[in-house]
Amino acid sequence: MSEQIKIALADDHNLFRKGMEELIEDFDNMEVLYSVPNGQELINKLSSGKLPDVCLLDINMPELNGFETARKIKEQWPDIKILAVSVYDSEFNIIGMLRAGAGGYILKDAQPDALRKAIEGIYENGFYHSELVTGKILHRLISQPQEVTTTQLNEKQLEFLKLCCSEMTYREIADTMGISHRTIDGFRDQLFEKLNIKSRTGLVMYALKTGIATLDT
């Protein structure tokens, strides 16, 4: 037990954060350097000089969310390791945090032992990937042609949804699909109805949420 792993916490749920502090202090090889309610304050603390080895970041925080915080930390202090802690296990969140610089991702309902392993793994190797993460990500990668999974949308509608996730106007989408822009109006209205959506923005987010379209260009 040569050295203590120094930890910083950022989570806007105070009760949860305090609980985490207790938990971590109980592990004999780590200590909590400080704990703050949002990303901005974490950045401030880091700027003040005392640097932790590992930061535990919640994703949904006011001021500066987990993604932005992770990116900023990695920009300024690339040696600090980041572990994302979240209630959400969506592929989008997981991949986003990993891309933002997190070395691992665990859920808030994880067992203390899993937390400990994650922190130790990240401290030693820079990363730690639980079954959850690998499962989700493999699933995403493997199920590339995911047409089957989604609700009862036909080929045209799926193509339309994908094209909606671009800066094309409906007219331009119609042109690239080789159909009348009136028909596109039809597709749109149909989807609005079926998916309970009222705007193109809604369509875009639906397409991304369901994986019909992706953000990686």
Added chain:
Amino acid sequence: MSEQIKIALADDHNLFRKGMEELIEDFDNMEVLYSVPNGQELINKLSSGKLPDVCLLDINMPELNGFETARKIKEQWPDIKILAVSVYDSEFNIIGMLRAGAGGYILKDAQPDALRKAIEGIYENGFYHSELVTGKILHRLISQPQEVTTTQLNEKQLEFLKLCCSEMTYREIADTMGISHRTIDGFRDQLFEKLNIKSRTGLVMYALKTGIATLDT
């Protein structure tokens, strides 16, 4: 130890295949149903009626390679689990086999214990992912295109971007932010300029790509 896991082997390297047979027979909870030198013969065997629980497939085989074999097996007998066994650890091979339907991927130089775990994992859960696989794939996913640029945006702009990822109109966004809708026009035009974007859809995707906004609702 209620039931034996029934295994089928397909690999054109006879010596290796025989070795595998020995190895598997030594495990007390599994048995080799049959072993063949290529994918086509495996398909033939399967068609004859005696079905294994798990197929171990080499990738490079004459007649019918691992990819095609896996796909065919999954088409006709979706319940049969597939473990890819290969000397190659390239992302292409790994991802290709997983997409073709394999539930796991191990290297030929793996330890017997790893093989056993892989087979058991695939038999029980339908998948087994070693460190190797997850490492390769995570690497590929994470090191994809990512906007490192992180243009400097102020608080208001960030808040605006987040609100853009909803079905609110700009007027409604202005109301919730407590400023004039004209000012919102300003924010929008400013961001269009700065980020080289031409539409609200573009803003939404930028916000999601950079993690400024998230999709979880």
Added chain:
DNA sequence: TCCTGATACCGTGTTTTCACGGTTGATAAT
């Protein structure tokens, strides 16, 4: 003091988006 830049705001006009209510033709169903 004058100048600059940033922020919040406004007016006008065009294009795009969205809502609503249609038509046609092909295909399947009774």
Added chain:
DNA sequence: ATTATCAACCGTGAAAACACGGTATCAGGA
């Protein structure tokens, strides 16, 4: 043979989004 259904299409008008060119205020600098 008739009905139903569906995909593709169209017209009109209102609302929203976007483009462009403004004003007023305030906070530094030179």
